């Protein structure tokens with residue numbers, strides 16, 4: 056009797072939910088794929104890897120306008136056309152909250168900048184904006200240059216050895232830059248092997264968190280806590296937090312000794328010093344736990360995105376030898392190919408390299424989708440209506456392929472970023488760092504790290520690959536990935 060009642064209530068719930076979703080879809084006036092299953096939605100279309108998911112979404116997007124999908128029972132518009140996106144960006148205050156899947160990032164720690172709103176967000180943002188302000192960015196250049204130079208030296212062992220996957224070296228380079236600039240990497244705490252392990256545990260944590268997003272049945276915390284994914288994720292996060300906490304305590308001791316003039320240091324400042332100098336809104340100090348949360352948010356936001364960018368840029372240079380030569384010649388002409396230290400002024404004189412970076416972000420935006428929650432009903436220019444409570448996803452990879460503004464959208468062409476071409480376009484067709492108040496605030500920092508690293512790599516080596524763009528296996532994970540890695544061979548450049 057009780058069982059029958061539970062089954063009847065369950066079925067009724069499913070039917071109601073299904074009908075409600077269909078009504079929401081109809082009201083949005085967005086096209087949707089056929090065959091929506093109760094509870095499963097369109098999930099059956101995407102069975103397979105993250106590569107399959109990305110390719111299928113790109114295929115669906117060929118219909119040329121934004122569309123709706125059911126992720127499980129949740130109606131979710133994917134938006135990428137200029138009839139709708141600029142309108143939503145203007146209504147930004149109705150979509151300030153992040154999509155529900157972002158909450159899974161809280162597995163890294165309670166306070167996650169990416170997801171947070173209200174006081175904790177404002178406190179962290181205030182400190183971090185100071186850390187990445189123009190005045191402070193110069194302080195990190197020694198780190199960018201030293202680590203990139205070490206990277207170049209380490210690569211010498213690969214010369215003449217044929218093609219290898221450069222992804223591993225890129226991970227090591229970028230985790231070192233981030234650990235050093237964010238926390239003042241302390242060689243007495245971390246050896247090279249420990250840095251590699253830290254990077255691995257951290258990326259494992261992110262992968263586990265991301266994988267939860269693909270398992271709709273693990274969305275409720277109750278079920279998730281019984282899963283093996285939860286256990287694996289906790290293990291990786293615990294390791295990462297332990298090392299992060301140790302580095303923070305060590306840096307704090309150094310910072311205090313420095314303030315008391317007990318320690319001489321040539322190192323002016325790192326990101327987390329700003330936490331030691333600041334107070335929270337209630338006047339209390341930031342605890343090691345608070346700072347650990349923020350450091351992991353920054354690592355989450357900055358690590359894979361920067362590795363992804365550099366990986367795709369190197370592949371683009373290796374595939375397009377003429378473009379690589381042009382970038383090299385620009386460095387040579389400006390007499391910068393025998394340098395071991397690049398300054399902000401040097402970087403400003405390399406417009407072609409900038410174009411190469413931007414064109415790579417156009418085709419391979421490290422964040423291919425951005426999710427928001429609708430917090431107030433929105434009327435759309437197509438006469439449709441988005442209901443409060445649903446999640447929407449901006450499909451950046453498709454916004455960047457608008458054929459009206461990029462006549463050959465799939466072709467890598469840095470001339471798309473000549474200043475006169477950029478002026479002709481609406482800003483929404485290129486926004487690798489997002490938009491509005493929740494735009495990436497590590498963007499200038501990221502550009503400088505990437506550009507400095509490239510200057511060192513391009514002046515020292517010529518990159519080759521036997522791979523073509525057709526071999527790429529793009530996957531939507533936390534950051535855009537190429538499942539084939541970064542298969543290149545390198546040849547040293549002669550210095551003039």
Ligand code: HEM
Pocket residue numbers: 168169170352353356357358360361364420421422424425426487488489492493494495496497498500501502
């Ligand atoms: C090429 C590298 C990077 C790209 C393409 C990138 C892109 C983005 C995008 C698209 C967002 C918005 C995501 C969303 O709202 O859904 C974002 C947010 C953010 N990024 Fe980046 N990012 C990069 C590197 C970095 C770095 C190096 C840092 C810091 C060291 C950083 C810190 C952040 C933070 C804290 C947020 C959250 C901002 C907020 O919600 O208010 N990012 N990033």
